[in-house]
Amino acid sequence: MRNFLIFLTLIWCSAAAAVPVRIKDIADFDGVRGNDLVGYGLVVGLDGTGDGLRNAPFTEEMLAGLLERLGTNVTDDAMRSKNVAAVIVTATLPPFARSGSRIDVSVSTIGDAESLLGGTLVMTPLKAADGNIYAVAQGSIIAGGVSVTGEASRVVEGVPTGGTIPVGARVEREVEFDFAEVQNIRIALRNADFTTATRIEDAINRDFSKRLAITQDSGTVIVEFQNLGEVNPARVVGRIENLMVEPEDRAKVVIDHKAGTIVMGERVRISRVAVSQGNLTLTVSEAPLVSQPNPFSDGETVTVPRTFAEVREEPGIGFAEVVDNASLSQLVEGLNALGVRPRDMIDILKSIHAAGALHADLIVQ
Known part of the structure; x- marks a missing residue:
């Protein structure tokens, strides 16, 4: 086959100008962050799609402990239910969450359960990395799929072994953080870049007509509140996060x-x-x-x-x-x-x- 030569001439054009965005969309404020929570619990009310208690001994032990705390003593030989599944429950505690507020939780099986469809999560405490309980989850699960099993085949649509409970956990403990006493705050860029950091610094100092912001490195800008006198830090941050800058990024x-x-x-x-x-x-x-x-x-x-x-x-x-x-x-x-x-x-x-x-x-x- 004869080779042929094709010349492709591409004309260079200048890149379009960067689109200004809010600081809150490209950076996070130090201390204004969520905290991950995790718990281990039981889902009941499944239609024969739960864990096999002999194949998942941890489910059997937890079910026996739950019934014992409720005043019922059941021997191991009497437990043959396929309507119970052991699950891991995860959630994120939002910043400044107060006691009594509710958050969403995700539920995932850890045994051989086939589906969580129609199940109900029994009261499950959720702990943070420090080991303290910050929320308690309970409620009906919205499963993410469907599983149908016949004599010779099985059809699975989506992921029926995982689901969510909207507003399924209630916050019981608050994270101690007094934002009103903050003297300075760090702005952390999600994509570190010296050009973007200096533009954030210039935008803040220009808006307040004072030198409040200082670029520490490519990913951090420090804002000092002392030069503003007696101010509410929350109002200052609310003003800063809506300032517009043109971000730079690597190709x-x-x-x-x-x-x-x-x-x-x-x-x-x-x-x-x-x-x-x-x-x-x-x-x-x-x-x-x-x-x-x-x-x-x-x-x-x-x-x-x-x-x-x-x-x-x-x-x-x-x-x-x-x-x-x-x-x-x-x-x-x-x-x-x-x-x-x-x-x-x-x-x-x-x-x-x-x-x-x-x-x-x-x-x-």
Whole structure:
């Protein structure tokens, strides 16, 4: 097959200006954060889809302990129920949550239960990393799927072994944090960048007409409240978090090889490079010959191997030349015009990055 040369000329265009966003959308305030909670409990009321008590001894022990606390003594031989499942309960305690407020919880099985559909979580204490109980969960579970089992087959839709309980936990203990006594607060950027940090500092100082903010590093800006005199820190933070800044970020290309997805940033640039791509298909098949002797003779059957091999090269894109300082979106647009398939495009981008011509962080998932 004769190779052919294709020149793809891409015209460089300037990147679009960054869109201003609120500080609260790109950064977190020190101390204003949630706390993870976890608990271990029982789900009852299942329609025969719970744990096998002999296969999950922890479920049996917990069920016996629960019944004993309720005043019922049941021997191990009497417990054969398939309507109970042991679960792990997780939740996030929001910042400044007060006693009596309610939060959502997630429930997941840890035994061999088939489904939590129709189950009810029995009162389960939720603990934080310090070992203290901060909330108690209980309520009906909304399962995330359906499971149907027959004599010879089983059909599962979604994940029936996990579910949620909206507002299923009540906060019993508050996290001690007196925000009114704070003298300074740190603003932590979710994507550390020196340019973005300095822009946040300039926006705060310009809005208050005082030097309140100081950039500590690429991910932290410190705001001092002392220069404002007697103020309410909550009001100051509420004013700061709504200031608009233009964030900067590193050029990135994210590739999901399994799904064939490419996500790119507008700041990605490519140096001058030539690209060639083609598909080579190798086919090998076996068709042995069998030689048999005549009837009633003393001969023996002989098998003669026979192999067919074929190499077929499918048309590719030939060579595509990318001019200097071209954007990735221009390259992808040009390759699309040449009929390059998405998965082939992923291989091309990886090869361009390996050649040092793709100026961006390449993240392959």
